[in-house]
Amino acid sequence: MADTILKVDRASKRFGGVQALSDVSLTIERGMVHGLIGPNGAGKTTLFNVITGLYKPDAGHFELAGKPYRPHAVHEVARAGIARTFQNIRLFAEMTALENVMVARYARTRCGVFGAVLRTAAFKAEEAATAQRARELLDEVGIGRYADVRARTLSYGDQRRLEIARALATEPTLIALDEPAAGMNATEKRVLIELIERIRAQGHTILLIEHDVQLVMGLCDRIAVLDHGQQIAVGTPAEVQGDVAVINAYLGSAHVAV
């Protein structure tokens, strides 16, 4: 019944002498929040960057919504339907919140230089639609009142939310969130969890990298655990929590021996 949004088949990536990823496979079903966890240096970010086209994989097959997908250029990844946020927020700081979201409509709009200079009817219609959609998205993540404020002046939590609004604006098949809760306090985290759940309720599929284990366990439908570039476990939060390999990876094997 559930159909597959992203299928990663035996992806590998090596940096010099370090095998950052070896034969990692991943399947994400539609409408799920799929967590990706692991200790520092486990290869989470590498896998994330491979999926989003920032790194070129050495090996591996990819399928996005049933179609073969080759993540070899970052801008094509967005067109193909994967939107991402960044661990260390990367907004367009000097542009307003509204413009930040409007930029993200780039891949889904068409008007070029001549349309813009001549202000054609098609341009005006597209521009109005872009602005309207951007406002809707800002309202949706709860920062509509800051539409005309420069992104750099927003609070940390609001910047995170703006990044999510920007990702949604690309009409993604899959939204990849890279440690969205990093640096957030308890209140901000609660708001974030609500937002992610609301996005899922709209039918979006989410890939979530996160350090905060509690947040991941509460939010995810399925979790994949990486360690030393290999997938050591995959399953529901409960299954993963009880997995011996996962406990070893996080706490060291001595803990199990006791």
Next chain:
Amino acid sequence: MKPARLGLIVLAAVALLVMPLVAQQFGNAWVRIIDTALLYVLLALGLNIVVGYAGLLDLGYVAFYAVGAYLFALLASPQLTDNFPAIAAMYPDGLHAPLWLVIPLGALLAGLAGLVLGAPTLKLRGDYLAIVTLGFGEIIRVFLNNLEQPINITNGPRGIGPIDSITIFGWDLSKKWNLFGLDIPSVTNHYYLFLAVVLLAVLICRRLERSRIGRAWMAIREDEIAARAMGIHTRNLKLLAFGIGATFGGVSGVLFAGFQGFVSPESFALQESVMIVAMVVLGGMGHLPGVIVGALLLAVLPEALRYVADPLQHLTNGRLDASILRQLLIALAMIGIMLARPRGLWPAPDNAR
């Protein structure tokens, strides 16, 4: 449109139309200064697309100005017919390309030069890009200086002239004419043409700025990786910025050649590129009113300082050289402005647009 705003626009329009008529009462030299300033505004507007919007520091922008100027010079002077009998045979009356042909041609050629410069520099950023573009600007100037051997194309450091004056629909801008007893000299004619071109350029910039393309440029300026993650093809858009920015330089060059009647490589030195970058930065990068103010100020300031430098020279019994003194005063003024207003004289307001 609110009546107050409409009134302001009408007032500004009248002021712009009357200004040269007033200025010429104090001597045509003043109108000439304003004409040159308008050409600099056009250059600054073009460079603003590359530096201000797309965030690509281009230190060789004057090359496109040179391309436009030399194109008009070659197509509307005896240079080619004198040196190439074949061309002289084809055009027994000499080459006199009309402006309406040379302007689009100059824009196109400069745009192509922009792409040629842009293509190899796409992977470079910041300081590295600045150095390569600086080199490009110098290459063009060195070419102009040396393309007289073995075949004389640019006439080397001696330059090309006389270039045809600008003629629009049979109306020769270099001729004085009389309107209700008021003498309209050549410089004032040129003022109106340049003003029209500058206004058109402002309109184009403004429309580009508030479009999908303009936003994509600014996104690249702010964060290239994030821009790519939004699906923006950064390579193509950077090339587009280089190309469109260069067309402004080309058009400005064509007008310059027609206005001066003579071009030589001297006019396209590194100093000019630096000045144009300074205009954009000093005025307020990426903010059109700021860029215009910056260009006007830096174009007029050296001339105005003449009136300060000369008395100072007399004061020191001629020991201080006026031209060096002027350079010093310009530098001091620029340092002063940047210290007082680090984001430019007139940056974009914080709560935007």
